[in-house]
Amino acid sequence: MKGVRSFLVTDAVRDYSAAHSSWQPDHVVRRLQKRTRDLGGPATMQIGDDQGQLLTMLTRLVGAWSAVEVGTFTGYSSLCIARGLAEGGRLICCDVSEEWTAIGSQAWEEAGVADRIDLRIAPALDTLQALPPEPTIDLVFIDADKGGYADYWAELVPRVRPGGLLLADNVLWSGEIADEEKAGDTVDALRAFNDLVVADSRVETVVLTAFDGLTIARRL
Secondary structure (H helix, E strand, O other), rough: OOOOOOOOOOOOHHHHHOOOOOOOOOHHHHHHHHHHHHOOOHHHHHHHHHHHHHHHHHHHOOOOOOOEEEOOOHHOOOOOOOOHHOOOOOOEEEOOHHHHHHHHHHHHHOOHHHHHEEEEOOOHHHHOOOOOOOOOOOEEEEEOOHHHHHHHHHHHHHEEEEEEEEEEEEOHHHHHOEEEEOHHHHHHHHHHHHHHHHHHEEEEEEEEEOOOOOOEEEEO
């Protein structure tokens, strides 16, 4: 049947979903979320508990030892990935804001995962281009400037091992991506990125109509 085949995902539905996960937000997460909300408008960039739980699950499913995050903000997604890493695992976080990532660094210390996280304050593309070229990365999470997604993808795909995952957030952009009357730098960049990914023979891909649209690509 064509047309709308979903229901309104309210805060209550999200809370119910999150409450039925094995990984419940603890006092560290709640303090981090409070510090992020106190930032005001930028706080909308933080992922929700349900998406954080998925990040932990996917990290564990692939047995991730080496992970890369592009766009760290206040560190909640980093915390979720770090908690899912295999023993001795390492997460490289790419961001340009010392102010926002300082909030995350405090939470990582409180959660006991700071030793698993390597925060690099620099343009993400510079950090990615400096990584070893060998395909050793197990998991990637891209959640940064949308105009840079294609460039980050180009650097990361060759560095992800077969069977590893690349995740990209916000790829449906509140549904505007499917509205031909919508245009603009962000929407246009995401459409080009989505077309790039689905045509990439190095991966197999699914786009979840959850959160704000999440691409999950498995390296072949």
